[in-house]
Amino acid sequence: MTAQFLTEEIRRKKSFLCIGLDTDLDKIPAYLLKEEDPIFAFNKAIIDATHHLCVAYKPNTAFYEAYGIKGWKALERTINYLNEKYPEIFTIADAKRGDIGNTSTRYAKAFFENLGFDSVTIAPYMGKDSVEPFLAFKDKYTILLALTSNMGAFDFQTKQLEDQELYKKVLQTSLTYENSENLMYVVGATKASFLTDIRKIVPQSFLLVPGVGAQGGSLQEVCKYGMSDNVGLLVNSSRGIIYASNQEDFAKAAAKKALELQKEMSEELKNRN
Amino acid sequence: MTAQFLTEEIRRKKSFLCIGLDTDLDKIPAYLLKEEDPIFAFNKAIIDATHHLCVAYKPNTAFYEAYGIKGWKALERTINYLNEKYPEIFTIADAKRGDIGNTSTRYAKAFFENLGFDSVTIAPYMGKDSVEPFLAFKDKYTILLALTSNMGAFDFQTKQLEDQELYKKVLQTSLTYENSENLMYVVGATKASFLTDIRKIVPQSFLLVPGVGAQGGSLQEVCKYGMSDNVGLLVNSSRGIIYASNQEDFAKAAAKKALELQKEMSEELKNRN
Structure with missing residues (x-):
């Protein structure tokens, strides 16, 4: 999938919602545990109920x-189902991988070719030769951790590296990588005021924004400072949507939560874009 | 396993060799491809032939x-085999994971509890609350990427963060994390001269050193600047050992290469410790 197609889908669906599939057997409705594959059964129900309200799904591999x-x-099974049934959906393997050269190529093949994800999240710590192997895949996207939404982000990311903060240096340096047009970035919504600075460095890139809702970020702030001409935003919500109910109505409850966010997004798109 | 036991094993075996199990179906002897599980068949043969010459195995999860x-x-199957047959061996999941709080706990459970590894490699970019969930596991070790051996290490790691280089800040900051006694560090052998500075910050911690041999680091340099009273070194070699031959004698050839390194290590231990 191309980023241009993603923008078209955002405009068509009036939504830049990404739904995080952090599926946890302790949290899904108990009656699903009788299924042969309860994780997939849960994901499938969530996807079928919400696919028209979002443009992306993001399973976190840890789960x-x-x-x-x-x-x-x-x-x-989840990624195969998405690719077969809803090929217009952008898929993100939230894997936060990163290794050197030929080993990074292995991860890239695992996620882009074997599993068939459109994108994967990558940690930047190991630098250029750990990121470029991912960028070599055409129409696949590498979502670099830039400024994450957790407290630990203040350990290193926001500290001054030479002339600028580390996360800005990561953004700036990543633009010099080969095939850098295949980059997107993780930017924590809880730091929406940082978005102005980020947009100065990467004015058009897609930003994957976790942490709206449960983690306390404001969608309005994110849109005000982060939206670009091509929208350039994917706003994720995981638990807030998929665990809206742990009863038999869980998929319907998830769709209701997704619809609330989609409506807000539709407003933002109308007002700002 | 405790780090103290690891040091005892190093002294007993006169070796601080770690063998990287980066098993690649394109590189293993072709006749193994007929096996039901060629990857495990290869690993098992390598392990059986080399376990007395090394103290650790490190499968890289990307492969x-x-x-x-x-x-x-x-x-x-590989980790189960190691834990059953050679419980005295220190096992490293070279996974380079890292995520926020509850998600990091998932990864920790996956590697420490479900798979039963003694340790896992972790990227520090996301800071404290991405590392501490791993440190909470008793007698399990978290090997933090500090200074890696690839070219990309110069993108960020060696750059000045506030008053010191980023990798030093990572080392220093990590010491403030809860249960920091469960930390070890990845330090690239190709930068052995950096070891003096590193030992000023973490005088006794175990350092996992990749890149001796194929990647060009010198074992003597690493020992001169990196060895501590408790040895505190695990020196890894992957391809140089496991792909010493791609014929039927591959396990024997691997043992020969491992023996060469073990002999050098034995000398270093005698001279310096």
């Missing part, structure tokens, strides 16, 4: 790895 | 993930 082989099978 | 479910099964 799947925690269940071993069973988890990986559920991840595989 | 397993690249083969999907099949790869994860092989990883599971």
Whole structure:
């Protein structure tokens, strides 16, 4: 998928919502545990109920790895289902990988080719030769952790590295990487006021914004400071949507929450774009 | 396993060798491809031939993930085999993970509890609350990327963050994390002269040193500047050992290469410790 197609889908659906599939067997409705693959059963129901309200799904690999082989099978079934049934949806493997050269290529193949995700999240700490192997894949996107939404972001990311804060240096340096047009960035919504500075460095890139809702960010702030001409925003919500109910109506409840966010997004798109 | 036990094993075996199990179906002897699980068959043969010459094995998860479910099964079988047959061996999941709070806990459970690794490599970019969930596991070690051995390390790690280089800030800050006694660090051997500075900050911590041999680091330099009273070194070699031959004698050839390194290490231990 291209970023241009993603923008078209955002305009068509009047939504830049990404739904995080952080599926946890302790949190899903108990009756699903009788299913052969409860994780996939849950994901499928959520996807079928919400696909028209969002433009992206983001499974966090930690939740799947925690269940071993069973988890990986559920991840595989989920991405296959998305690619077959809803090919217009942008898919994000929230894996936060990063290794050197040929090893990064392995991860890239695992997520882009074997699993068939459109994008993967990557940690920048190891620099250029850990990121470029991902960028070499055409029409696949590498979402670099820039400014994350957690407290630990203040340990290093916001500290001054030479002439600028580390996260800005990461943004600036990443633009010199080969095929940097395949980059997107993770930017924590809880720091919306930082978005002005970020947009000076990457005016058009897509930003994946976690942390609206449960983690306390404001959608209006994010849009005010972060929206670009091509929208350039994917705003994620995970638990706030997928665990809206743990009863049999969970998918319907998820759709209701997704609809609330989609409506807000529709307003923002109308007002600002 | 405790770090004290690891040091005792190093003294007993006169080796601080870690063997990287970066198992690649394109590189293993072709006749193994007929096996039901060629990756595990290869690993098992390498382990059986080299376990007395090394103190640690380090599968890099990228090589397993690249083969999907099949790869994860092989990883599971490999760690189970190590834990059952050679419980005295220190095991490292070279996974370079890192996420926020509850998600990091998922990764920690996946590697420490479900798979049963002694340690896992972690990227520090997301800071305190991304690392501490790993540190909460008793007698399990979190190996933080500090100074990696690749070119990209110069993108950020060696740049000045406030009053010191980023990798030093990572080391220093990590010491303030809860349960920081469960930390070890990845330090690239190709920058052995940096070790003096690193030892000023973490005088006794174990350092996992990749890049001796194929990547050009010198074992003597690493020992001269990096060895502590408790040895505090794990020196890794992957391809140089496991792909010493791609014929039927591959395990024997691997043992020969491992023996060469073990002998050098034995000398260094005698001279310096």
